[in-house]
Amino acid sequence: MAGHASNPTDSATLWGGKVSPFSTSYGKLMMWFFLVSDALTFGGLLVSYGFTRHDAQVSWPIGEETFNSLPFLGHGYPLIYVALMTFILIVSSVTMVLAVEAGHRMDKKGVMKWMVATIIGGFFFVGSQAWEWYHFIHGSEFGKVELADGSRAIVKGHFGEIKNFTVVEAGHHHKKGEVIKDDLLHEFHHAILDGNVTMQGGTYMVKMHDGSVAKVNKEKDHIDKLVIKESGSKYVVKSGDKTPILITGHDAEKMYTEAITSGERNRVIYGADLQQNEYGPAQYGQFFFFITGFHGFHVFSGVIINIIIFLGVARGLYHGRGHYEMVEKTGLYWHFVDLVWVFVFTFFYLV
Amino acid sequence: MERDDIIEYSLHAHHDEEQGKKIRRKIWMVTAILTAITAVEVITGIFVKQHSSIWELVKWAFIILTLFKAGYIVLVFMHLGDEKKSLKYMILIPYFIFILYLIFILIVEALAVDSALKQYMGL
Numbered sequence: 001m002a003g004h005a006s007n008p009t010d011s012a013t014l015w016g017g018k019v020s021p022f023s024t025s026y027g028k029l030m031m032w033f034f035l036v037s038d039a040l041t042f043g044g045l046l047v048s049y050g051f052t053r054h055d056a057q058v059s060w061p062i063g064e065e066t067f068n069s070l071p072f073l074g075h076g077y078p079l080i081y082v083a084l085m086t087f088i089l090i091v092s093s094v095t096m097v098l099a100v101e102a103g104h105r106m107d108k109k110g111v112m113k114w115m116v117a118t119i120i121g122g123f124f125f126v127g128s129q130a131w132e133w134y135h136f137i138h139g140s141e142f143g144k145v146e147l148a149d150g151s152r153a154i155v156k157g158h159f160g161e162i163k164n165f166t167v168v169e170a171g172h173h174h175k176k177g178e179v180i181k182d183d184l185l186h187e188f189h190h191a192i193l194d195g196n197v198t199m200q201g202g203t204y205m206v207k208m209h210d211g212s213v214a215k216v217n218k219e220k221d222h223i224d225k226l227v228i229k230e231s232g233s234k235y236v237v238k239s240g241d242k243t244p245i246l247i248t249g250h251d252a253e254k255m256y257t258e259a260i261t262s263g264e265r266n267r268v269i270y271g272a273d274l275q276q277n278e279y280g281p282a283q284y285g286q287f288f289f290f291i292t293g294f295h296g297f298h299v300f301s302g303v304i305i306n307i308i309i310f311l312g313v314a315r316g317l318y319h320g321r322g323h324y325e326m327v328e329k330t331g332l333y334w335h336f337v338d339l340v341w342v343f344v345f346t347f348f349y350l351v
Numbered sequence: 352m353e354r355d356d357i358i359e360y361s362l363h364a365h366h367d368e369e370q371g372k373k374i375r376r377k378i379w380m381v382t383a384i385l386t387a388i389t390a391v392e393v394i395t396g397i398f399v400k401q402h403s404s405i406w407e408l409v410k411w412a413f414i415i416l417t418l419f420k421a422g423y424i425v426l427v428f429m430h431l432g433d434e435k436k437s438l439k440y441m442i443l444i445p446y447f448i449f450i451l452y453l454i455f456i457l458i459v460e461a462l463a464v465d466s467a468l469k470q471y472m473g474l
Contacts (some may be wrong), residue, residue: 020356021437022434022436022437022438022441023360023433023434023435024360024435025360025361025432025437028360028405029438032438032442036442036445036446039450040446040449040450040453043449044453045449047453047454047457048457050457051460051461054461054465055461055464055468062401063396064397067457072393078397079393079395079396079397080393080440083389083390083393086389087389090385090386090389091382091425092381093428094378094379094382094428096428096429097378097428098378099377100430101371101374101378103369104363104364104365104366104371105366105368106365128395133392134358137357153377199424204404225367243402322363323361323362323365324359324360325364328361328364328430331428332429335425335428335429336423336429338424338428339421339429340423342420342421342424343416343417343421345417346388346392346413346414346417350392350396350413351397351410351413351414
């Protein structure tokens with residue numbers, strides 16, 4: 001029978017459709033329906049991610065290898081940053097549930113306090129994601145390199161710092177003997193992509209946009225190994241392989257230098273876009289952008305909705321109604337965003 | 352205008368300071384559990400590499416821990432555990448039916464795609 005145990009209703013009310021079999025208001029029920037459908041959307045995305053990943057096997061990148069940077073500290077901190085993001089989102093979920101709890105006590109000040117904390121947490125998360133996207137798009141210092149046989153490999157090792165460029169041959173813009181100190185890594189990457197880097201007596205020479213030629217004053221790279229990610233004629237990655245093909249030692253350094261000084265265009269991929277990325281198959285980048293982007297969009301809308309509801313709380317709108325159910329409903333959405341991230345974190349970064 | 356067709360269920364959720372204290376204690380406890388699970392996951396993720404022999408075990412542990420976290424978020428933070436049983440199961444049962452079907456069908460199709468690739472493309 002419909003109705004709720006605590007408040008018995010007469011049959012006229014019951015059969016007149018004036019009572020909910022779930023003891024919930026219309027709005028809250030609809031929020032739950034929306035969340036179920038949205039959860040299926042994310043479920044579908046993650047399942048298709050798993051499907052594609054299974055198909056790609058060993059060429060698929062490992063989360064802790066791709067995401068190992070921290071702001072101000074550089075590389076070599078696997079997973080710490082995403083763990084921090086996860087923690088921020090969990091904490092903002094907690095502050096939201098505290099806001100809902102304060103609402104149940106009609107404590108307007110408490111609701112405001114905890115909602116402000118939630119909104120700040122939300123902004124922190126969106127900001128962290130922006131930073132991570134920036135890093136993902138710009139990529140590593142070495143990039144993914146195409147070897148002589150057409151296979152592609154990622155590079156593990158320490159990239160020697162570029163100190164400056166010394167112009168040895170004047171162009172339209174730079175004079176001979178000029179020392180360039182700005183935007184060096186970016187210029188170096190661009191020259192490699194255009195096939196404008198050569199090797200002369202152990203130092204790299206760069207042909208710049210204006211036609212000038214500069215000597216690259218750079219510390220020596222220490223390359224530990226090349227990990228083959230895509231097949232070529234010599235190195236073949238099979239779909240069933242569990243362990244990657246590695247090239248180590250002197251060979252690795254030689255093959256890397258050969259590739260970047262070949263004079264051919266696009267032998268190296270830096271960072272990621274929708275067509276290609278340095279981490280793995282194109283689908284990896286596409287899934288990264290779509291899933292984290294779609295989730296980030298949810299977080300962003302959540303922050304906006306929270307702000308709108310916060311203004312309602314501050315005006316005393318919900319206090320006047322005698323209950324803070326609007327806070328509870330936005331809370332449901334906000335927790336859902338946290339819930340999705342828990343799964344994205346596991347399937348994108350951990351396993 | 353006063354509407355008589357809406358019953359205010361929201362008032363049932365109200366509680367006093369005494370109960371509030373209990374609820375908050377529960378919230379903070381769940382926070383501690385969620386944080387601890389995440390910390391364990393991250394530390395394991397850093398130390399156990401994917402080509403290690405126990406990786407398969409660790410992977411399933413991650414998935415189970417994630418389901419635990421999800422359970423706490425849905426049942427405590429989203430209060431689904433405190434709702435009426437009918438509401439709880441109306442949300443959970445259809446979702447599980449659909450998502451399990453989706454996972455099932457894609458695993459089956461993945462095997463089919465894999466064998467097709469092997470057969471026709473020699474991969």
